[in-house]
Amino acid sequence: MNSSVPCLQLNEAKTYLSRRLFSQGQMTSYMCQEFTAARVSVYTFLPYSPAGSQLVRVASWIPQRGLLFTKLQLFPEKFLNFQGATIPVSVLPFPPFWVEEDQQAADGTTVRSYSGTDGEMFLSLARALNFTFRVLPANNWIEVMRFVEVRISLVSPVFYFVMAENFERHDMTWAYEYIFPVFSMRKPGLSPRWQSLYYPLTGLVWAAVLTLLLCVPAVLIMGATIPVSVLPFPPFWVEEDQQAADGTTVRSYSGTDGEMFLSLARALNFTFRVLPANNWIEVSH
Structure with missing residues (x-):
């Protein structure tokens, strides 16, 4: 995305575009015209950084010196570290995949814990990527999916059936779990033929x-x-x-x-x- 703006309006343009680029991970450049000189700046939006969500400059170009890079990468990884941010998620209890349980803490407050196959996996992901999460209240699964669709919720961390119509409203990860009803028994070893x-x-x-x-x-x-x-x-x-x-x-x-x-x-x-x-x-x- 390119835009040519007067230098005095550059901050206003950055503020406007940073709101539009939130959670989209896009890059934009600004051309600032001042008298006869021209300068092109390249910015990228970092939704999670030590200083919070911000629009930062990664490169610039001027006729006298050409293209100059800052200390940041031109295409930085934006979701390897959430910097301890709290992200909104939408989910409902769905045992044995997502289990919610209220427990009494030592100070008398009520603390909600999460378990189940998807719950344990998402807690491990939160520890690895350095974030916490807040479960948004929802009355049914239609609201859960709508929160993801309108980007009120970042993700719904629970097992879903992969259906074509869902891809029209939101993205889905790869299916990671397959459940088949089977009979299981001890693996047989070598034995005399008459015992078979x-x-x-x-x-x-x-x-x-x-x-x-x-x-x-x-x-x-x-x-x-x-x-x-x-x-x-x-x-x-x-x-x-x-x-x-x-x-x-x-x-x-x-x-x-x-x-x-x-x-x-x-x-x-x-x-x-x-x-x-x-x-x-x-x-x-």
């Missing part, structure tokens, strides 16, 4: 499998109600209370895992009852 019929599972495991094969079909045929433990985890497991015709409240289940489990219940002729749980630790227990 039941190895690597132990006799107790085979006895449990045989018991399940005999008992579970009989229970399911009778249309039993089985207890399950789960918490709302959209878009995989979604719970919604609806009003029935007789005035009672009926809870419905949807989402990818919810629909799959409902199909399984219909196929095997059983119903289920969701046990109350406060967190995912109780669900696992």
